[in-house]
Amino acid sequence: MKERARRKAQRPGEILEAAFEAFAERGFAATRMEDVAARAGVTKGAIYFYFETKERLFEEMVGHYSQGVLADAGAMLAATRGTCAERLTAFVKYMFGRCAQDRHSREMIRFMVSDGKCFPQLVWRHYREFFAPAMAMVSDLLAEGIARGEFRPEIARHGAEIIVAPSVFLSLMRLIFDDSMEIDEDAYLATQVDFLLGGLLTPAGRKNLGEGKACGDGRASI
Amino acid sequence: MKERARRKAQRPGEILEAAFEAFAERGFAATRMEDVAARAGVTKGAIYFYFETKERLFEEMVGHYSQGVLADAGAMLAATRGTCAERLTAFVKYMFGRCAQDRHSREMIRFMVSDGKCFPQLVWRHYREFFAPAMAMVSDLLAEGIARGEFRPEIARHGAEIIVAPSVFLSLMRLIFDDSMEIDEDAYLATQVDFLLGGLLTPAGRKNLGEGKACGDGRASI
Amino acid sequence: MKERARRKAQRPGEILEAAFEAFAERGFAATRMEDVAARAGVTKGAIYFYFETKERLFEEMVGHYSQGVLADAGAMLAATRGTCAERLTAFVKYMFGRCAQDRHSREMIRFMVSDGKCFPQLVWRHYREFFAPAMAMVSDLLAEGIARGEFRPEIARHGAEIIVAPSVFLSLMRLIFDDSMEIDEDAYLATQVDFLLGGLLTPAGRKNLGEGKACGDGRASI
Amino acid sequence: MKERARRKAQRPGEILEAAFEAFAERGFAATRMEDVAARAGVTKGAIYFYFETKERLFEEMVGHYSQGVLADAGAMLAATRGTCAERLTAFVKYMFGRCAQDRHSREMIRFMVSDGKCFPQLVWRHYREFFAPAMAMVSDLLAEGIARGEFRPEIARHGAEIIVAPSVFLSLMRLIFDDSMEIDEDAYLATQVDFLLGGLLTPAGRKNLGEGKACGDGRASI
DNA sequence: AATGAATGAGGGTTCATTCAT
DNA sequence: TATGAATGAACCCTCATTCAT
Numbered sequence: 001m002k003e004r005a006r007r008k009a010q011r012p013g014e015i016l017e018a019a020f021e022a023f024a025e026r027g028f029a030a031t032r033m034e035d036v037a038a039r040a041g042v043t044k045g046a047i048y049f050y051f052e053t054k055e056r057l058f059e060e061m062v063g064h065y066s067q068g069v070l071a072d073a074g075a076m077l078a079a080t081r082g083t084c085a086e087r088l089t090a091f092v093k094y095m096f097g098r099c100a101q102d103r104h105s106r107e108m109i110r111f112m113v114s115d116g117k118c119f120p121q122l123v124w125r126h127y128r129e130f131f132a133p134a135m136a137m138v139s140d141l142l143a144e145g146i147a148r149g150e151f152r153p154e155i156a157r158h159g160a161e162i163i164v165a166p167s168v169f170l171s172l173m174r175l176i177f178d179d180s181m182e183i184d185e186d187a188y189l190a191t192q193v194d195f196l197l198g199g200l201l202t203p204a205g206r207k208n209l210g211e212g213k214a215c216g217d218g219r220a221s222i
Numbered sequence: 223m224k225e226r227a228r229r230k231a232q233r234p235g236e237i238l239e240a241a242f243e244a245f246a247e248r249g250f251a252a253t254r255m256e257d258v259a260a261r262a263g264v265t266k267g268a269i270y271f272y273f274e275t276k277e278r279l280f281e282e283m284v285g286h287y288s289q290g291v292l293a294d295a296g297a298m299l300a301a302t303r304g305t306c307a308e309r310l311t312a313f314v315k316y317m318f319g320r321c322a323q324d325r326h327s328r329e330m331i332r333f334m335v336s337d338g339k340c341f342p343q344l345v346w347r348h349y350r351e352f353f354a355p356a357m358a359m360v361s362d363l364l365a366e367g368i369a370r371g372e373f374r375p376e377i378a379r380h381g382a383e384i385i386v387a388p389s390v391f392l393s394l395m396r397l398i399f400d401d402s403m404e405i406d407e408d409a410y411l412a413t414q415v416d417f418l419l420g421g422l423l424t425p426a427g428r429k430n431l432g433e434g435k436a437c438g439d440g441r442a443s444i
Numbered sequence: 445m446k447e448r449a450r451r452k453a454q455r456p457g458e459i460l461e462a463a464f465e466a467f468a469e470r471g472f473a474a475t476r477m478e479d480v481a482a483r484a485g486v487t488k489g490a491i492y493f494y495f496e497t498k499e500r501l502f503e504e505m506v507g508h509y510s511q512g513v514l515a516d517a518g519a520m521l522a523a524t525r526g527t528c529a530e531r532l533t534a535f536v537k538y539m540f541g542r543c544a545q546d547r548h549s550r551e552m553i554r555f556m557v558s559d560g561k562c563f564p565q566l567v568w569r570h571y572r573e574f575f576a577p578a579m580a581m582v583s584d585l586l587a588e589g590i591a592r593g594e595f596r597p598e599i600a601r602h603g604a605e606i607i608v609a610p611s612v613f614l615s616l617m618r619l620i621f622d623d624s625m626e627i628d629e630d631a632y633l634a635t636q637v638d639f640l641l642g643g644l645l646t647p648a649g650r651k652n653l654g655e656g657k658a659c660g661d662g663r664a665s666i
Numbered sequence: 667m668k669e670r671a672r673r674k675a676q677r678p679g680e681i682l683e684a685a686f687e688a689f690a691e692r693g694f695a696a697t698r699m700e701d702v703a704a705r706a707g708v709t710k711g712a713i714y715f716y717f718e719t720k721e722r723l724f725e726e727m728v729g730h731y732s733q734g735v736l737a738d739a740g741a742m743l744a745a746t747r748g749t750c751a752e753r754l755t756a757f758v759k760y761m762f763g764r765c766a767q768d769r770h771s772r773e774m775i776r777f778m779v780s781d782g783k784c785f786p787q788l789v790w791r792h793y794r795e796f797f798a799p800a801m802a803m804v805s806d807l808l809a810e811g812i813a814r815g816e817f818r819p820e821i822a823r824h825g826a827e828i829i830v831a832p833s834v835f836l837s838l839m840r841l842i843f844d845d846s847m848e849i850d851e852d853a854y855l856a857t858q859v860d861f862l863l864g865g866l867l868t869p870a871g872r873k874n875l876g877e878g879k880a881c882g883d884g885r886a887s888i
Numbered sequence: 889a890a891t892g893a894a895t896g897a898g899g900g901t902t903c904a905t906t907c908a909t
Numbered sequence: 910t911a912t913g914a915a916t917g918a919a920c921c922c923t924c925a926t927t928c929a930t
Binding site: 007008011042043044045046049 | 892893894895896897
């Protein structure tokens with residue numbers, strides 16, 4: 001049977017998945033290798049055939065589930081078009097989707113917070129490959145918008161952080177309060193964008209936007 | 223001797239402080255009672271004179287450092303006066319101060335994220351006694367502002383979350399990236415308020431505000 | 445192919461050789477089957493095709509490398525001629541050669557010392573098939589020499605042990621100090637035989653000693 | 667009660683003794699900390715209160731039981747008087763006593779042989795502090811005896827090794843064959859000294875040998 | 889014949905907790 | 910009160926052994 005070969009090829013992935021669930025559930029230190037093994041349907045020893053130590057398992061697991069985020073961030077950087085406001089809105093929506101819906105991305109934040117001090121490389125990597133580029137992109141967009149007269153110049157400093165904050169905040173609430181957090185995601189996103197643009201636009205930018213449809217909410221009259 | 227008595231009375235507090243530092247450094251599971259003891263300048267056994275178990279020590283430590291936050295939140299709730307916009311601005315400033323400068327409050331977030339699943343009472347308590355009231359207060363302010371025509375009604379749903387998000391986001395960044403995060407707090411706060419009000423106010427509300435001084439940045443003319 | 449068949453026939457020997465090196469390097473308990481396998485150029489599982497357990501592998505390895513010694517001892521027993529002194533000298537030279545130069549024989553001593561308690565059959569076997577016969581041969585030679593008036597009768601008891609001791613001692617030093625032990629083997633052997641036959645004292649020394657009391661046991665007169 | 671304090675002061679020594687017995691019985695690798703603990707009448711964990719790791723326990727145990735040997739060697743170096751032959755005889759008797767009767771010293775040899783490769787510092791130390799000085803002392807005695815005309819000059823090279831060999835050989839036999847080795851120690855020592863001083867041959871035997879060729883190196887004149 | 893993934897029993901080590909002093 | 914020696918339950922990791930391929 002190919003059965004065996006198929007299992008073998010899948011094992012590392014299965015173990016990484018089990019590791020994700022286990023570490024997300026209890027944190028690095030409180031998770032036992034046996035927990036991971038049980039979730040993966042193997043015995044303790046089997047894990048060591050694929051991963052050298054508990055630390056390595058954790059690192060590779062984080063690396064595994066970060067890849068998507070990192071790659072997507074790059075794609076997203078290139079894909080957007082339109083006015084600065086439109087592009088920024090698109091970015092915020094993407095970001096929100098990531099944060100609100102992708103449990104893997106969300107738990108990455110938990111890993112950073114919980115165990116970042118013990119795995120500084122992981123933190124650096126996330127900073128270098130995800131956080132810093134994403135922030136830079138937003139900052140660039142803001143600068144471009146300001147240069148074009150679309151955005152008010154007051155928001156230049158640290159505007160990027162404030163723009164992504166609501167999405168990350170939702171992630172954090174879900175990490176902490178879990179299911180008890182009942183949130184209407186559509187409303188959350190709509191309000192977020194509403195805030196964002198209402199506070200951002202110059203009169204010229206508003207007129208520009210007013211001709212489009214996003215947020216075309218009589219704010220033009222402001 | 224008084225010296226001894228004084229020491230005795232201070233011991234629990236010293237231990238709680240040591241526990242805070244130790245747990246903040248490595249998380250609940252990875253922290254040893256001996257770490258705490260060493261920081262407190264006592265031996266392992268002494269801790270058990272004051273705290274039944276490691277779990278209880280953690281819980282009481284979190285409770286100890288939460289009290290201030292909880293109490294302050296109540297005080298703050300009562301203390302603000304003025305237009306809704308002014309009160310909201312005051313709240314945001316207070317919140318930002320808490321998040322940006324108070325390391326104890328910041329680390330509480332870490333404890334919630336890291337060990338909340340193992341200490342659900344702590345999470346509930348924070349939710350009940352701090353998070354929910356604070357959110358309710360903001361929501362009430364928003365509702366009042368909308369009713370008075372100061373605020374645009376579009377931001378009613380989940381507006382509170384979005385308003386506090388930037389402050390919490392800064393806390394989170396500091397929890398994760400620690401010292402490498404160079405942030406100009408004044409600029410961060412200014413931008414945050416700028417966003418907030420620019421997106422929030424009706425023409426009437428703006429006029430109102432324009433006569434005050436907060437954020438009186440020509441936005442009235444927008 | 446013949447190649448394959450040849451390999452097949454050689455496998456057990458290759459594994460035994462690898463086992464010898466591995467066990468000699470780290471001892472029975474600290475050696476892993478994988479160490480042996482790696483040295484033999486096969487995988488762990490393959491060893492189990494030829495040897496039932498780690499214990500059996502060890503036993504058969506010791507047996508394998510003991511055979512030569514045992515057989516040679518027999519041959520040597522028969523081959524020597526001449527006066528008793530000449531035959532004894534020949535024996536000592538043979539013994540010295542074995543001990544000084546044959547690494548396999550040397551490591552057998554290590555195995556006896558290190559793991560003899562866990563493999564008593566191996567010890568007994570060595571005793572029965574090598575040590576006891578060799579000692580008996582020397583003792584017989586001594587008895588014959590004494591009977592012929594060639595040897596002094598004082599050395600009858602335990603003379604055999606003392607005669608083989610220098611050779612074994614050299615082996616032991618090499619087992620312990622390894623390369624750091626710089627020894628001129630020719631000189632070592634010459635001195636050994638010299639001692640054996642003539643002792644330490646010059647005629648003057650003997651007279652001296654005879655007059656004193658330490659060991660002044662009229663041996664001159666013996 | 668002082669009971670507790672007394673036990674506490676004795677514990678390390680008791681553990682070292684237990685470790686000696688356990689390691690001597692099964693070797694370093696095959697001995698479990700629990701074996702040592704059981705012998706010492708404590709639990710596994712207690713050992714770690716006094717010794718950092720299994721390796722350290724082993725090292726300190728060897729150090730502990732080596733001290734006597736090392737110190738005594740120094741004392742012995744100074745204490746002997748008389749002719750060179752008398753002093754050498756005294757040394758041999760001392761050495762024999764050590765090897766034949768002191769089980770601790772004997773087992774040190776086993777540790778060197780079994781685990782020396784994993785604990786090279788222990789081997790070096792024994793070499794530096796015991797073996798080399800002892801050998802040097804014998805060599806010096808031999809040189810002095812030769813210079814005085816007491817000893818035959820032929821035995822200058824490696825004479826020391828050959829002189830101590832019989833004692834060490836007995837130790838080795840006991841290490842390997844244990845109780846099954848029935849040895850009359852007095853006879854062994856007497857024969858050893860006899861060989862040492864007078865060699866094997868009777869005057870007749872000497873004459874005989876002088877006419878042959880084996881070792882006919884002017885020794886005939888002895 | 890050989891591979892190598894997988895098992896499972898242990899062994900070294902840690903650490904929360906206890907308790908005699 | 911406080912100490913610190915001691916316990917004992919886990920936990921991480923290793924490795925002899927098995928077995929489907």
